Amino acid sequence: MTDKDFMRLALDWAAREPEEVPVGAVITKGGILVSAAHNQRERDAGALCHAEMLAIARAQEELGTRRLEGCTMYVTLEPCPMCAGALILAHIARVVFSAFDKQYGCCGSRYALPLDPAFHHRVACEGGLLAKESEALLGAFFSRRRGKGLM
Numbered sequence: 001m002t003d004k005d006f007m008r009l010a011l012d013w014a015a016r017e018p019e020e021v022p023v024g025a026v027i028t029k030g031g032i033l034v035s036a037a038h039n040q041r042e043r044d045a046g047a048l049c050h051a052e053m054l055a056i057a058r059a060q061e062e063l064g065t066r067r068l069e070g071c072t073m074y075v076t077l078e079p080c081p082m083c084a085g086a087l088i089l090a091h092i093a094r095v096v097f098s099a100f101d102k103q104y105g106c107c108g109s110r111y112a113l114p115l116d117p118a119f120h121h122r123v124a125c126e127g128g129l130l131a132k133e134s135e136a137l138l139g140a141f142f143s144r145r146r147g148k149g150l151m
Helices: 001-015 052-061 083-091 130-147
Strands: 026-031 033-037 071-077 094-099 124-127
Touching: 001 026, 001 071, 001 094, 001 130, 033 052, 033 071, 033 130, 052 071, 052 083, 071 130, 094 130
Parallel strands: 071 094, 094 124
Antiparallel strands: 026 033, 026 071
16 A cells, blocks of 8 residues: 555544544554554543544554554644654654644644654654645534534
8 A cells, every 4th residue: 555545544534533623543564554543532532532642552552562663654634742742752653644734733834843853763754645635624624613603
């Protein structure tokens, strides 16, 4: 499978829960799917239930290690500071994201935490893959929320 194929899978995961901000994440190793998740912050009433955090926890369980060396994460929205920090601490090799997040993005937009030389581990960051598809999904979600008076 290609980067686009894995990002399409992440987009599929993002769209699974209509009441959640549509973010999906998948983790691969050697071109093999290891884990996948979508946001569950509303469902679980948890600030830590970002798609990236859940995908990391599932991959660590699946691989039996906290170090996800050689793994790539595909995520539909640029990781926030918390998730960018988790990428570093999990030793993920690479993150490919779709839409840039100019407000909270910490893989290049607002800040590039995974590339900061203050940390021993660096995560290669690539953004913009299938960005239009992710932006459309996010835009439709927030339009529905505004229509319901929830924003």
